[in-house]
Each structure stands twice: as C-alpha cells, then as structure tokens.
Amino acid sequence: MPMKQFLSAHDVDSIDDLIDLARRHKRKPRNLEDLGYGKTIINLFFNPSLRTRISTEKAGLNLGFDVITYDASGGWNIEFETGAVMNLDTAEHVREAAGVLSQYCDILCVRSFPSLTDKEADYADRVMKSFVQYATVPVVSLESATRHPLQSLADCLTISEHSHRPRPKVVLTWAPHPRRLPQAVANSFAEWMVEWDKVDLTICNPEGFDLAPEFTAGAQVVHHQAEAFRGADFIYAKNWSSYDDYGATASLPDWIIDESKMALTNNAYFMHCLPVRRNVVVTDGVIESPRSLVLQQANNRTWAAQAVLGRMQTK
Amino acid sequence: MPMKQFLSAHDVDSIDDLIDLARRHKRKPRNLEDLGYGKTIINLFFNPSLRTRISTEKAGLNLGFDVITYDASGGWNIEFETGAVMNLDTAEHVREAAGVLSQYCDILCVRSFPSLTDKEADYADRVMKSFVQYATVPVVSLESATRHPLQSLADCLTISEHSHRPRPKVVLTWAPHPRRLPQAVANSFAEWMVEWDKVDLTICNPEGFDLAPEFTAGAQVVHHQAEAFRGADFIYAKNWSSYDDYGATASLPDWIIDESKMALTNNAYFMHCLPVRRNVVVTDGVIESPRSLVLQQANNRTWAAQAVLGRMQTK
Amino acid sequence: MPMKQFLSAHDVDSIDDLIDLARRHKRKPRNLEDLGYGKTIINLFFNPSLRTRISTEKAGLNLGFDVITYDASGGWNIEFETGAVMNLDTAEHVREAAGVLSQYCDILCVRSFPSLTDKEADYADRVMKSFVQYATVPVVSLESATRHPLQSLADCLTISEHSHRPRPKVVLTWAPHPRRLPQAVANSFAEWMVEWDKVDLTICNPEGFDLAPEFTAGAQVVHHQAEAFRGADFIYAKNWSSYDDYGATASLPDWIIDESKMALTNNAYFMHCLPVRRNVVVTDGVIESPRSLVLQQANNRTWAAQAVLGRMQTK
Numbered sequence: 009m010p011m012k013q014f015l016s017a018h019d020v021d022s023i024d025d026l027i028d029l030a031r032r033h034k035r036k037p038r039n040l041e042d043l044g045y046g047k048t049i050i051n052l053f054f055n056p057s058l059r060t061r062i063s064t065e066k067a068g069l070n071l072g073f074d075v076i077t078y079d080a081s082g083g084w085n086i087e088f089e090t091g092a093v094m095n096l097d098t099a100e101h102v103r104e105a106a107g108v109l110s111q112y113c114d115i116l117c118v119r120s121f122p123s124l125t126d127k128e129a130d131y132a133d134r135v136m137k138s139f140v141q142y143a144t145v146p147v148v149s150l151e152s153a154t155r156h157p158l159q160s161l162a163d164c165l166t167i168s169e170h171s172h173r174p175r176p177k178v179v180l181t182w183a184p185h186p187r188r189l190p191q192a193v194a195n196s197f198a199e200w201m202v203e204w205d206k207v208d209l210t211i212c213n214p215e216g217f218d219l220a221p222e223f224t225a226g227a228q229v230v231h232h233q234a235e236a237f238r239g240a241d242f243i244y245a246k247n248w249s250s251y252d253d254y255g256a257t258a259s260l261p262d263w264i265i266d267e268s269k270m271a272l273t274n275n276a277y278f279m280h281c282l283p284v285r286r287n288v289v290v291t292d293g294v295i296e297s298p299r300s301l302v303l304q305q306a307n308n309r310t311w312a313a314q315a316v317l318g319r320m321q322t323k
Numbered sequence: 324m325p326m327k328q329f330l331s332a333h334d335v336d337s338i339d340d341l342i343d344l345a346r347r348h349k350r351k352p353r354n355l356e357d358l359g360y361g362k363t364i365i366n367l368f369f370n371p372s373l374r375t376r377i378s379t380e381k382a383g384l385n386l387g388f389d390v391i392t393y394d395a396s397g398g399w400n401i402e403f404e405t406g407a408v409m410n411l412d413t414a415e416h417v418r419e420a421a422g423v424l425s426q427y428c429d430i431l432c433v434r435s436f437p438s439l440t441d442k443e444a445d446y447a448d449r450v451m452k453s454f455v456q457y458a459t460v461p462v463v464s465l466e467s468a469t470r471h472p473l474q475s476l477a478d479c480l481t482i483s484e485h486s487h488r489p490r491p492k493v494v495l496t497w498a499p500h501p502r503r504l505p506q507a508v509a510n511s512f513a514e515w516m517v518e519w520d521k522v523d524l525t526i527c528n529p530e531g532f533d534l535a536p537e538f539t540a541g542a543q544v545v546h547h548q549a550e551a552f553r554g555a556d557f558i559y560a561k562n563w564s565s566y567d568d569y570g571a572t573a574s575l576p577d578w579i580i581d582e583s584k585m586a587l588t589n590n591a592y593f594m595h596c597l598p599v600r601r602n603v604v605v606t607d608g609v610i611e612s613p614r615s616l617v618l619q620q621a622n623n624r625t626w627a628a629q630a631v632l633g634r635m636q637t638k
Numbered sequence: 639m640p641m642k643q644f645l646s647a648h649d650v651d652s653i654d655d656l657i658d659l660a661r662r663h664k665r666k667p668r669n670l671e672d673l674g675y676g677k678t679i680i681n682l683f684f685n686p687s688l689r690t691r692i693s694t695e696k697a698g699l700n701l702g703f704d705v706i707t708y709d710a711s712g713g714w715n716i717e718f719e720t721g722a723v724m725n726l727d728t729a730e731h732v733r734e735a736a737g738v739l740s741q742y743c744d745i746l747c748v749r750s751f752p753s754l755t756d757k758e759a760d761y762a763d764r765v766m767k768s769f770v771q772y773a774t775v776p777v778v779s780l781e782s783a784t785r786h787p788l789q790s791l792a793d794c795l796t797i798s799e800h801s802h803r804p805r806p807k808v809v810l811t812w813a814p815h816p817r818r819l820p821q822a823v824a825n826s827f828a829e830w831m832v833e834w835d836k837v838d839l840t841i842c843n844p845e846g847f848d849l850a851p852e853f854t855a856g857a858q859v860v861h862h863q864a865e866a867f868r869g870a871d872f873i874y875a876k877n878w879s880s881y882d883d884y885g886a887t888a889s890l891p892d893w894i895i896d897e898s899k900m901a902l903t904n905n906a907y908f909m910h911c912l913p914v915r916r917n918v919v920v921t922d923g924v925i926e927s928p929r930s931l932v933l934q935q936a937n938n939r940t941w942a943a944q945a946v947l948g949r950m951q952t953k
Contacts, residue, residue, distance in 0.1 A: 100598035283730035415913035
C-alpha cells in the first residue's frame, strides 16, 4: 500500500513486504528507473549526514527522481510556535517553509536531531511533526528527535539476510561514547524489532539508561551485558544518553563490546549503524571480524531508502 | 527572442510573452525536456538561498540541463578592481572567475547581495555587472544588489493568474522588519510593474524610505498606508532599508499588514516573496487567509525560472 | 588499459593515449554518455574546490554517471591511526569511511591537502593512501598532499594543443605569493612532464625552494629566472612553500612573472593552474596577453577528468 508518511514502523503495513521490496531493489537497482520520472525529492537536512544523505540520493536517482539536497544546518532558523511574533532569531515559520517546499517536490525528506535539553519538545518530535502537518506532500524521516526509521529498515533487511533460524535472539546493547547522543537509533531499532515480530529482542543498558517505555514494550530489558549476550545471534551496539535524566551521559568504559563478550554469544553477528568510535564502543577485533555486518548495514541503507521512496504516495 | 542576459525587466522583449511561456511550462513542465541536452547551468551563490536555489535547479532539470550549484558564500573572495595587487584577502580576480566558469557552463546564474554600506558599489551592481562583463556565456541574475528579476517575473505571473479586471491597483507597501534588508525585491517589483504596464502601481512607504527614483518613475508614491490601500486589488508587502540614508532602518511596528488595513482594499490579494516574519511584517490572519498568494508566488518561481532559462541564448 | 587508481603519472600506461582520449571527449563530450549508466561517482572534498569540483562533476555527467559531491571540509574528523582509542576528536575511522563510501559508489574521488606542518605524514600521502587501502572501488585523486594529477593531465593536453615543435622547452617557475601553499601542483607538473617525455623541463626556483628530488629527477633545476626563461616555449608559474624548511615561505616579489621576463622567452605561452593573485604571481599584462593559456587549462580540466573517469576499472 502506498504510504502517506514514513516516520516510524507504525506507518508500514508489512515490514516483511518492505524488506522484500528492498531486496528486489538490491538485486536490480534500476528496475523501476522510470517510477520517479518528472518528480522531485527534496532532502532537507537540519543536521549533518553522510550515510543517510548519500544513500537517499542514490535511492532517489535509481528510481528516476530528480533529487535536491538542501543543507539547512548552517542556520536557517525556523519558527514552530503558532502565533509567534517573529522579531528575534527565526526568519521563517514552518507553515511557509513546509508549504513552499511542498510546491517544489513530490516527497519531502527531513532530518532533525533532538536538542537533548527540551525533553518535551524532542519527544513531541516537533520539527518532524510540524513538517508533516504543514506539508502537502508525503514526508519521510531521515532521522528525527526520536527515531531513525530508514536505519531500522536497513537493519531489518541486514538481519533477514543473516538469520538462519526462527526467532533469533537480537540484543540491543548500550555502549560507551565520549559525547551525549540522541536515543533515536536505539528507540527506532527497538520499535522495529518489536513490530517486525521475527526476532526476540533483549535490550541491555546501564541502570538509568532505560529507553522510553513506548519503544521497549515487548522487549526484555536487562542491566548486565553478560546476561544479555548469552545465546545472542545478533549484537547491535549503540550509545545513547539518558532518557530519564534527560540527555545525561556516563563514563562506563567497561560496557565496550569486545571479544570476550562476543564469546558469550551464539557466534553472534556484530552490528552498528556507524559512525563508530573504535576501541571505545567496540574493539578493532570485533568490528573487523568476519561476523561484523557494519558495512552491509551501510550498503542496505540504499535499498531500504529505495523501497520506502518507491512506496510513497505521490501526486 | 533569445536573451543574452537576464538582469532586469529591460532585458525582456515582452513580459507578456515571458509570462505566457511560464504558464505553458507550469501546465507541462517536461514539454521541452530536451532543450538543455548536453548543456550545463551553473548557479553561483555568494549569499544563502532556499526558494531561488531549488526553483532554479528544478527549472533547469525540467529543461534537460545539467545543473551545478556552487555555494561561494563561505568566503571565496573575489577581486573586482582592475589593476589590483592581490596580496591581501582576495584570491581570484573576477576576470578569471567569470572566464573559468564560462568554460564549464552554457548559462551562468549569479546571486550577490548588496553590502548596504557602499551605496555606490551596490547601485553600480558591481558583482553582477563584472560577471556579465567577463563571462562569455549568458548571465542570469538570481538577485543582485539592486534587483531580483526572477522573483518579479514570478510575481507578474501570479498577478496575471489572479487579475480579473483591467489595470488592477497594485500596492507595494513597506512593512516592518527587525533587520536591515536590501532594496532589491522592492526595486525590482516596481520596475517590472511599470515596465509590464498592465497594472496601476502605488508605492507606499514611510518618509525617508523612498526607493531610488530610477525604479519608481511611473508609479505613484504615497506615505500613508490607509491612502494607498483604498481600492487596492493586490497588496505586495516588503521591508527595505533606506536608500537615501543608505542602509538605515526604522522601528515602525504600525506599518504591519493586518486585517483592518486589508479591509480598506477591494478584497485584495496579499503577496510577499518570503521568507516572512509573521506578526511583524504581516499578521497570521492575513497570511493565512484565502486571499494570501504567498505559496503560489513560491510555486511560480519555478515556472518563471524555466521560462527565462529556456530563452537564454546558448551556444 | 583500465586503471585501478589514479594518483600519479605512474598509474598511467601511456600519457599520450590519455591525452588523445581527452581530446576526443573535448570534440564530442557526450560520445560515451552511456558508459556510466547505473554507476555512481562520489567526490569527497576535505578542502575547498571550484575548478576541480565543477570539472569533475561535468566529466562524470558527460559519461552518464550519477555524481554525488560530498563536502567534508566542515569537520568530519577521520581517524587514520591503526588501533587508536577514539575518545577524542575523531568520529570515524578511515576503514569505515572508505568501506562505507565504497558501498555507495563505483569510483571514489578524494581531495585532501597537506598539513604543511607534518612533512612525514604529508609525503606519505596518508589520507589518500588510506582511502586507497580501505576502499574496494578505484580511487581518483582530486589533489593530494603531494600531487594534483588531474591538473597535470590537463596541462599536458594544453601543452600538446599549443606545441608546434619537437621537445619544446617548458619552464616551471616559482612565483611569489602571500600565503603558504602546498607543493602538490608543482610536484605533479614536474612528475608528468618528466614521465611524458615530450618536452624538456627546466625548474626554476629560489635557493631553499627545491622540490623533493623524487619529482625533479630528469629535469634541470636552476635558481635564476633569466637563465631559465631564455628560449622557453612554455612558462608555467606556481608558488610553493619550501620542502626543505617544510612549509616555510619567503617574500620575493622580484620573482613575479612580468613582460620583461616573458620577453626573454621564445614567445612563450603563459600557464597557471588558477586561482592566481594578479600582480603578485603574474602581471595583468602577461595573464591577459594572447599567449596566456590559463582559461584553456581550466577548460581542459573537464576533458582530462572525463578521460580518467572513463578509464577507471569499475565493477
């Protein structure tokens, strides 16, 4: 079924169908090269991007769209408050921004990171939701304050390609990082794993770093890596800052993913969305091992994006 | 007739023909999709742009051009003085810059804002004119220090689509803004309205904010909004800094366009080139009313650009 | 023969064949417009670029590639040390960066300037060589710490177009500049001239500014311009900082290329890779004379890039 928006797993009829479509694009990237003829995709980035930007551009071009990427990270300040008197730092209201961009494209893709300071605004996904509200074309999330659904779909595809038994054990584990990071990738991964319902998901993080309950319902949450890793088929590592003590981080170098921990698993594959800080998040030995899927995940970003863009309901 | 440059209304044989061409592109965007085959448009931006950049890219792609956008706003300092000893901050002379870019494209589009400090250089349109002088391909203005002709052509198209009686009354009105803005949009709008000769133009601004006489000859200039708005069919709002006291601005919140002022008009349409500061320039009520044409204006940027690019005399 | 990398003259079977190919592209730019069908070129810039970026994009598009340019100059800090514990400023290891980009493209083009402070790292060409090592697609240099081979190939093409006697005398001369510049263009020009073996190369620079011996073997090196210019057919001007006293510069305004020095030559052509500081490196009179080839060199960048990109061994 065509999609009117792609913000989360809940916008998808059947994750399996979408994975299957992505797989077909991977085999024959130009098979639908006329689908986007005469149509335009705008990629609007309020934050930097490498993988997402390039894979989404490739996906759009493979489908025959014109693709225009607009980097707004330099400081195009947008007003989100209704009724605001805009005599300060904001130069354009999201009503006009979304309205105007809708004039120029058939699909509007948006990336906007959280503030990590205003929990309420972040978890209302205000930027993304405002664009959805005021755009007159379908909106695709290139990562919002709370989710990164194209990453999660690529992760589903990657797991499906390497899963050789029913309901493999997938572990999403917190890992150390020197900076405060969003929860979006972790939230989204949990949401998709639960929604997909083809794996058993265990989430493993330090006390104080539980994700928001809306994302983890249906998964087992534990606070010790050894317990989580036992029997795991896939280890998905990611740092995130605290949801409860919003935006706080902690120095817990022992949470690094190393060979000894991987030895506890069922010869698990190692996954990470990249970029990754080596020897902080994961050791060289683990990420360079034949069980590391990080490059396959990056590759699958293209096919996930192509499946989604090709399914959006354009005029 | 093919155009060798597009810098102002004076470069256009017949504004009506150009509007008509834009209208045809709007109905069938890909009707001339082979026109630009094997040819390249370079969009050179010395200042930021959203609408202009995206609409011009779309217009070029619709015509089959390759389009390369180059953002020089980061600080590619160009020398404009003849004979300069370039041992300071400028790294390339405009002779080479224009000459080199001419090697790489068939149409060179340039945006360069005024300094708002050096009136003489700004009103000589030194940057734009230097590129015209040294380029060997046609130059299209994406907004210069003094004019924004693609905006004005889109405005003509928008007015023509919503004008239902001969010689409607069009009012260009100054409006408040917290920052110092160029006069380019206002100059250009006045110039095109007068040159087009299909409307009666009234310009309305505070004392001390009269535009340069070269742009306003043929229009009525008044200094009270109530007087100007009476019987108006179109209200075009825009802030500009002073031409006489060059670059100066003034805090005059009473000049905001609100419902009470619109009530004085002949049920006028509201126009603005965007981005617009809500509740400073115009109230929410006016910009969100069914008589607001701001999104249509933005949409028409694409078709105006397509009409112009398709008319440029390429090799 | 297809090339697996294009980093220096040593990667080229026959410079004459490559010049000939570039010449054919120049005559018929779209003659091989299906060659890149379904394939992608990524241009990765760690430093700013005008000529290189636009000419490489044009070249790729002429060959039917999708071309994605990624500007990493804003601060995507990459780790190059094996085994590094990445808890400081670097966010991604070159193993992942190169590995990921290889997933998204068929040819990876990279620009990375030298530090001019760490001679060893610069002359090991660490950035470029690391990308070559970890990429799984062919890498093309868009200028590295030590060489600028696409510029040199364009220079060979330009000389070949204007050379009307066997073994013309080509002089590479140091020229003044207010800033510290890399040696890459000069190194590369020397390397290609020697390897090409169609010209007699004389290099002329102040004492203390000799280039690294690996690039100048086979050329005559002199320290007085008058001696070098006598009988020259081509004068190629370029500033570079010292190799011996690494990165140091000197104020030597007398080394400017002016009419009186050009009068010593055999009516030589003047060449420079641009951008050039007028009246510091070269006088207005020389660069504007009919013997100046600077715009032709810039034009030939496109055809050189097209010859190289079309020769890369893609999957």
